[in-house]
Amino acid sequence: MRKRFLFLIIMVIAGTLIAGSQEPKIILTPRPGPEPRINGAKIFGVRPGSPFLFTIPATGKRPMKYDVLNLPAGLRCDPETGQIKGTINKPGEYLTTVMVTNELGSAKREFKVVCGDKLALTPQMGWNSWYVWENHVTDKIMREAADAMVSSGMIDHGYMYINIDDCWSAKPGSTDSTLLVEPRDKNSMINSNRRFPDMKALTDYIHLKGLKAGIYTSPGPFTCAGHTAIYGNEEQDIMRFVQWGFDFLKYDWCSYDNIGRRDTLPDLQKPYLLVSKILKKQKRDIVLNLCQYGMGKVWKWGKEVGGQSWRTADDLGGSFEGIGTALFRDGFDVYSRDSLHLYAGPGGWNDPDYLLLGYLSNWNGKTVPTPLTPNEQYTQVSLWSIVAAPLIFSGDITRLDEFTLSLLTNDEVIEVDQDPLGKPGHRVSKDGNMEVWERQMEDGSYAVGLFNRGENETNVTANWTDLGFSGKQRVRDLWRQKDIGEFKDNFIVMVPGHGVVMTRMWALAE
Ligand code: GLA
16 A cells, blocks of 8 residues: 555656656747847838827837937827827828937838728737636726836837727626626717726826727627627717727627628628728727638638738637647648638738737636647747737736747747738648748748647758749748858758747848
C-alpha cells in the first residue's frame, strides 16, 4: 500500500515537472528603442463631414513632439498628443507627412488620408471585452481598458478601438438588478443597463485618450447573451449609438432566426443591408463588423452589404479548452479551403475572431492564462497578420505580462497586417503539416510565413517556385526583426511544433 502511495507521489511530481517544463515563453520582439519611430496604419479613410480622429502611433522616449505637413483643410494635429482631429468636407486623397521628434532625433513617414465613402482601409486594431469579461462588463472595466491601452504603450503601435461586446443593455427577466432597467426610453431608444450609467461620458473618456469606442448589438430582439437588441428599432438605436459617440458596431445574428430566415442569400443579407443603410446616413463614421459566423460564405458579399469586416467562422474561444483546435482548424482551413483572400481588401476584411492571448475567462467564473502554447500564440498573431485580419485583443488588457505585450506590439509583424496595399495573404504550399503562406506587400516584397501544424519540430521549406520568386532574396525574420541572409531557390528553416517562422523577403538585383 505504502509503495503504491509513493509511486503515486512520484508520478504527480513528474507530471508537474513535465507540465512546468512545457514550452518557455521566449520573447522574440526587440524592445522599442528610445529613438522616435512611427508605427501602425499608413492610410486612413474618413467620410466627408464626419468627425475625424486618428492618433499618430509612435514609440520612443517621451516627451515627443508631433507634426503633420500638408494636412487637408479642416484637420489639425495636436503637437503634444499626436491626435489629429477635425472634419474634412472635400472628398479626395491627401498625402501628408507625419513627423515625430524627441531629444534623440526625429522620424518622418508618409500618411495618406482618404476622404470618400470607404472606411477601414486597413484592418481594425483594438481591444474587445468579450473573452475576458463576458457578461460582467462595466463602464469601469471599459475605462480601465482605455487607460491600459495607453499605459501599456499599445496605442503607440496602432491599436485604437476599445470595444464593448454583449451585455451593456437591459436583460429582461434577469435576477440581477443592475440589468433590470427599462429596455427603451419613451422614444423607443435603447437604454444601457446600470453597469453603464452614462455611455456618452464613457465614449468622451475614450476619445480624450485619442482612442475610438465600439458597441455591440444583434438584429434580433435579443443578443446572444439574452440582452435587449435592435429588432424593430433599427433607426432609433443607430441614432442612439451616434449620439453616444460610438465609432464601431459589432452586429451579431443571435435571435434573428426567430423573426427572420436564413434560407437564401437575400435572407442572410437583409438585416445587414438594413443597418448599413442607416449607418451611411449618419454624420459619424461607424465601422460595421458582421458577426454571423461565416453563413452563406459571407466573405463573398460582406462588403456589398456595407460591412467593413465579417466573422469567417464560429467563436474561436467558444470552448476554452478548444481554442487551440479551433485556431488550427478555422484559422488555417477555412481560409485555404474557400480562398478567402480573394474577397477582402481595403474597406472590408475577413475576421477570424479575436487574439486569444494573455488572461481569458475560462467560462467558469475564473480568469486564467490562455490555453495556447507560446508557439501557438506566435502562430495566431502571424497568421492573422498574413491574412490581413483585424488585430483585436480580447484578453485582460490591464494584466499584460511582457510576453503577451511582446506578441501584440511587434511593429514589423503589425506592418504586415496593416500594409496599405491591403492584399490578404494565402497558402501557397502544403506538405503534410508544413504550410507556407505568402502576402504581397506594397513595396514589392512578400511576407512569408512558414508554419508547422504538427506537434514536433520540423524543417519547413519555402520554395521559390511556390512563392513565384526567381533569383536571390534577402530574408528577414520579422519576430526577431533581424535579417537572416540571402537565399536562392528556397529557404529552409526549423519550425517548432505548432509554431511559425515569419519572414519578409525582398528580391535582390541579379
Ligand atoms: C456571439 C459572438 C461572440 C460574442 C457573443 C456575445 O457568440 O460570436 O463574439 O459577441 O455572441 O454574446
